[in-house]
Amino acid sequence: MALPAQDERTVPAVVLKDLDRQPLEQTLDAMKNLIDHHGHVVVVCSDAVPSGVERRLHTVRSLLESDRIALFRPGLPPLGLAVLARQLRQLASCDLSPGVLASAGRLLTHYIHSGAVLASVARLDRVPVGLKAHARSWVPGSQFGVIAHPEPQLVRIGPDATLSGPDFGSWMLLAKGQLQSDWVGSTLAPAWNALGLREADLPAESATWWGTGKLIEFCTYLADLPVLYQLVTSVRQGVCHWCGIDVIGDRCVFCSATPPVPREPDTHRVSP
Template sequence: MTSADLVLPPTDQQTPTAVLLHAPGDQPLEQALGDMQLLLEQHGYVIAVYPSSIAGAHERRLHTIRSMLESDRIALLKVDLPPLGVAVLVRQLRQLSICDFSAGVVASAARLLSHYIHSGALLNSVTKLDRVPVTLKAHAKSWVPGSQFGVLANPEPQLVKIGTGELTGPEFGTHLLVAKGQLQSDWVTETVAPAWQVQAVHEVALPAYSAGWWGTSKLIEFAAFLPDISLIYQLVSSVRREVCTWCGNELIGDRCGLCNAPLKPPENLTHGSAVLSP
């Protein structure tokens, strides 16, 4: 993981923690290479998850390390989720890492699990929001004092002005994480949670990336997710496994999670699909 505040506490005593991969300004390259080599020796594989919003120098450092070690046992997973959604995904992958899945399946499961994370925020303004389509009408309303907006970035973009609409939520049982920024409101816990019929609400600290991602520090970020590891296990198990023709590792879906090579030839393969019933 590239930021300590994206490492959520474990849900049980078995879930392992995550290792922090430091930015170039915080650690010399030689030390970073040594740390990565040690991780490979201890665990066999490293699955590095990082948000698309991290600094370019930090992302280049990750690719440099992988290139210099010439290892196909390092997965670099760039995730285009809001910060709290990234944190949820990382914890789910940590849970999967102690199941009987290969590293290739765990790495490629990130794309599958992302579809089941509903990531959004309550914002006081959308004038600087560039991650979700914002209409000119919404921009205009954003200048009206007291306006607030409910935004969903994943799995499908949604935007509503509070009081004029509702966000469509998951059709399966979830827990809800809530991280409060510089905005006072009960809308997430009093409106979203009941409407989405979440089974539990947990409050966590707001990630440092959140204000930049959402374009304002006056926000409350939230993420609904599958809390049950047995259900996550079943979901991943239901997808047909293939063997990457490039690196030889197992994968699910249409792209290898470790070397990022596409599955070929797609026209000759039949894939299983993972669907949760309401």
């Protein structure tokens, strides 16, 4: 998930490896050092990683008794999540407060279109798959175009196959697995008016997420830092009533508090 830097200002990523297999003390020390050095930590985690990883992250946060660790696990496919993590790394070089930066992750997910070309959808459980598509998965040479985010879509790739894409200018990123196809570059990218096409390594969790290693994963995203910054700063900011940190949206990403429900004014009936 640690994609190469988009520009010279992009903050380097810290990769937390083998969280569910290394000694707890080692994970605690690593996280404590990150907090001591940076002040706040935003952990971006795929929902395709083993459940032990998420448990370990919650354990570490609890043992450190810290409200300076934000655990962010959106339902994006692995490549889209890697792009989102890089966007947050880009924004980390700007004058955004930790709460606004962490909250920006939820905002930016709405501008990422994530999908894949698959040789089979027989084991795909992230997107609704009809009986016909399941049956066609067993036909040799079949390929499917799938969108998982923002809205599920699935088509069997053919001359008239189309997928709905973003209605704004965006770049496209491509990560090739064990599948040969030029459909994304030759057909989908032009149909979506992509500003350009770049390639990256396939994330380790992609085969698990999509249910097959015979895939080509892709996503579109906003690449320019000024655009990202303007998008985030144009949204109304608030203050978490619990921990006092600046936030975007209705839930604090550090302490998970939501705004208190407004109390209705008491009404007293006076008897004549």
